[in-house]
Amino acid sequence: MSVRFSDRINAMQESPIRKLVPIANAAKAKGKKVYHLNIGQPDIITPPSFLKSIREFDQEVIAYATSPGDPKLIEAIAAYYKTYDMHFEPDEILVTNGGSEALMFAMMALCDPGDEVMVPEPFYANYNAFTRAINVKIVPITTKAEEGFHLPSEAEIEKNITEKTRAIVLSNPGNPTGVIYTRDEMDMLSRIVRKHDMTIIADEVYREFVYDGLKYTSFGNLPEISDRVVIVDSVSKRYSACGARIGSLACKNKDFSKQVIKLCQGRLCVPTLEQVGATALYGTPASYLNEVNTEYQERRNTLYKALKEMPGVICEEPKGAFYVVIKMPVDDAEKFAIWMLENFDVDGETTMVAPAAGFYATPGLGKNEARLAYVLKNEDLAKAMDILKAGLEAYPGRIESPIPSA
Amino acid sequence: MSVRFSDRINAMQESPIRKLVPIANAAKAKGKKVYHLNIGQPDIITPPSFLKSIREFDQEVIAYATSPGDPKLIEAIAAYYKTYDMHFEPDEILVTNGGSEALMFAMMALCDPGDEVMVPEPFYANYNAFTRAINVKIVPITTKAEEGFHLPSEAEIEKNITEKTRAIVLSNPGNPTGVIYTRDEMDMLSRIVRKHDMTIIADEVYREFVYDGLKYTSFGNLPEISDRVVIVDSVSKRYSACGARIGSLACKNKDFSKQVIKLCQGRLCVPTLEQVGATALYGTPASYLNEVNTEYQERRNTLYKALKEMPGVICEEPKGAFYVVIKMPVDDAEKFAIWMLENFDVDGETTMVAPAAGFYATPGLGKNEARLAYVLKNEDLAKAMDILKAGLEAYPGRIESPIPSA
Structure with a gap:
């Protein structure tokens, strides 16, 4: 017997940020290290x-x-x-x-x-x-x-x-x-x-x-x-x-x-x-927020510098928050994200990104885009970006250049 | 300038359990002690x-x-x-x-x-x-x-x-x-x-x-x-x-x-x-829940015994949870609840009840009813019930007997 669910819940989609988690877990279970650029969970210590x-x-x-x-x-x-x-x-x-x-x-x-x-x-x-x-x-x-x-x-x-x-x-x-x-x-x-x-x-x-x-x-x-x-x-x-x-x-x-x-x-x-x-x-001294800001700005710099060196990747320098949406030279960002988890690694390590289609309301947009969160410490972020670059070069679904916006 | 709010939020009412709180606070500010029978906030200690x-x-x-x-x-x-x-x-x-x-x-x-x-x-x-x-x-x-x-x-x-x-x-x-x-x-x-x-x-x-x-x-x-x-x-x-x-x-x-x-x-x-x-x-031993059950059963007994001795009050013995809805010989339970807070006390103490109309969807029902929560310890509950009884006797809007259900 089956329950009839509401149209509103049927219309909801699984979180594009969280839905690839089972695939990441499977990769980890096989011993692969995954750098998470897909979720905005900072590694910064919470004020004690x-x-x-x-x-x-x-x-x-x-x-x-x-x-x-x-x-x-x-x-x-x-x-x-x-x-x-x-x-x-x-x-x-x-x-x-x-x-x-x-x-x-x-x-x-x-x-x-x-x-x-x-x-x-x-x-x-x-x-x-x-x-x-x-x-x-x-x-x-x-x-x-x-x-x-x-x-x-x-x-x-x-x-x-x-x-x-x-x-x-x-x-x-x-x-x-x-x-x-x-x-x-x-x-x-x-x-x-x-x-x-x-x-x-x-x-x-x-x-x-x-x-x-x-x-x-x-x-x-x-x-x-x-x-x-x-x-x-x-x-x-x-x-x-x-x-x-x-x-x-x-x-x-x-x-x-x-x-x-x-x-x-x-x-x-x-x-x-x-x-x-x-x-x-809320009583945390301003110095904490200043230090955090400096830390993220450095990470942003690491990320953006690396992105600029990836052929076919399109993005402007992000000025705030700790995300960026990039266009990638791939046929489908979700396929690419899954491929990175399932089929690609550099010395047993890979990078996880969030496919961006779920961040759009207009059907078809964001298909070759991903959101990256720069919440990892600089050295990890640098490694993650090297892996992403290598992955983009090796990916079988690579295209000449990303589809330009209309 | 005024913002246009949604019909859905305009249709919502303030919580009937919480909306008299400002009146209770005013009574307390004047030094009156208020026994809260209006809200299901138990005084039982949370397992450490x-x-x-x-x-x-x-x-x-x-x-x-x-x-x-x-x-x-x-x-x-x-x-x-x-x-x-x-x-x-x-x-x-x-x-x-x-x-x-x-x-x-x-x-x-x-x-x-x-x-x-x-x-x-x-x-x-x-x-x-x-x-x-x-x-x-x-x-x-x-x-x-x-x-x-x-x-x-x-x-x-x-x-x-x-x-x-x-x-x-x-x-x-x-x-x-x-x-x-x-x-x-x-x-x-x-x-x-x-x-x-x-x-x-x-x-x-x-x-x-x-x-x-x-x-x-x-x-x-x-x-x-x-x-x-x-x-x-x-x-x-x-x-x-x-x-x-x-x-x-x-x-x-x-x-x-x-x-x-x-x-x-x-x-x-x-x-x-x-x-x-x-x-x-969830790892709390069953003995805790048994003791709590015994405690509430005693409170239920105290409450129900007192209610049975109040002329004009109609209710059956509640068998579970820690509430009861009673019909009272009053013109309007909300007016009565407010009157108890503003105009009545026994030695500087009064009782707060939750008017029951907000617990009904059918318009007009519950007008002379109140919900009582028996979450106070026995001696306080007994005092609260004595005050309620005295209040019902003294209330100017008292009616001969509560309106029977249709």
Whole structure:
């Protein structure tokens, strides 16, 4: 007998980042070493204050926290935002189960089934999961490797806005592209959302990961749209605490948190202990973040230098986050990724990449692209890149040069 | 400027359990002591193994866990189910962010917007939140205080089934009613779901809270529907660890976990440390659960004895969980609850109850009913009940006798 599943879950795809994991595990079981460029799990040590504060927790009953979040954590998040000249009252911040729940709640609050959100593609692949689960449609704003994934013109973007378009969802710094939007691009988006009565859901979990001394502006720094900007945040990357699952929503429009609090109450609360730990994390000295930034910038340099030396690979230098999307001279990036795991090694070692098709909403795009995360330490990263270069040369499905963007 | 919010979030209500909290806080600020019968936050000590195992965690990077859940925790949950003669393979169990996420994921996997789930009412109020957030309609199966909240006849239930009815969602033992369904009732539901190609989503988080030596059967113990039963579970009540937010889904139909895993990947993982703690909790000796059961049975006795002595109060003896829904001789239970907080005390102390209207889907039902949670220690519970009795006598909106069920 078979259960009938919903159309929405049938429409969901397995995570393109995680679905090749069984193949990687099989390779490892055969003794092959795999360098993971496919997942954004940093090797940076989590500030010890996280575990320290949790170890000191000594209440006998592990009780519910309040639904909007532990007031101490909310205070710590507000203090952190002040350092970016963003000023949120405690009732304008909600703690969530990771940035994932923050994104989901923001879209639920703004979109009914059939409504649309515009998203620059390639985008964080789980945006597909979130939107399909709640029957929201992604209208992609296509960006290209050759242009460093910067946005198309205002007219180009406006062309696809309908009366069902409720928000623009984007990550800045960009996952998977490493793009940092210019002030001109941000002003353009500001004009668009005001003109068309839309909201910006700004996923800024990589705020500290900006390189080359580039000036970073948050969407929370644009006063003219402060009532229509929702900031999604997380401790995952900032403090290398992905497993803590502590995120947040911040919005100067008080109606927003009044609405979203109903979703927060529905799931009762975020784990009590993780909030204690996250509060400590937000007290981490700026020197930690500076050191992490320096470390990632070096890794970015290692990665980009190596990529430039690979014939047929197309990419611009990523300026933020710790990812890059590259076009490769291969017939199919997923086939190539699997081939690297199953059929290729250099001295018993290989490299795993994330095929990029799952990061696009437009069918057919990203077929010969991959996302690389530079979360490994420099020497490992250098080895991984050497292996990738050798793999691209040896791959039977190699093509003359990647298919250019239309 | 105002943002346009979604119909789905506008349709959500504030938690009836939590929405009076500001009024309670105001009472406390004036020095009044409030006995909380409104929320199921037990005062039972969490087994120390929870914090102990977390304190011993010593990895330097708090990394993502696997999306379906930590294999050790899944193994521990499977071993726990074996003690109830339920036999799940590891790939038939998924770890979730509390029972809340488990319920949400199960309904998303089975229902598209506009689909229906049948739920015996009164029901756990957050079912309203979950379903509205994902555009699923609750079709209530009305049950009555006078009948101990047992189910109506098979014909009565079948009358409301449509081609859009995808599942029956229920809690057993029942929150908020304290009902334990008889084997006959379970067999009836089994016939119904087979006949109409539906699934049972069985919220059994109170499995250990069954009194008077009553034999408890899980929906997981009915082999004829094992492929269409989804078990929702949680450590929250079982181990008094509400703040851990660790729940699970279990289903013998392997297609179910294959579908739901896509939702799990979407939110990446459940917190790493909480899973370590929960694994330890599932190793708690049975003696702990027996002691807790004895303690709650005594509290149930204290509560029920006191209720029987309150003129005009109608309820049957609750047999499980740690709640009861009572009809009270009042015009409006919410007004009464607020009045108790704002205008009534006995020697500076008062009692807080949860108005029951929010536990019903049928408009108008539950207006003079309240849910009481007996999670306080016996002496406090006795005091709280004395205050409730005195309050009911003094309340200006007292009516001759509660409105009988239709």
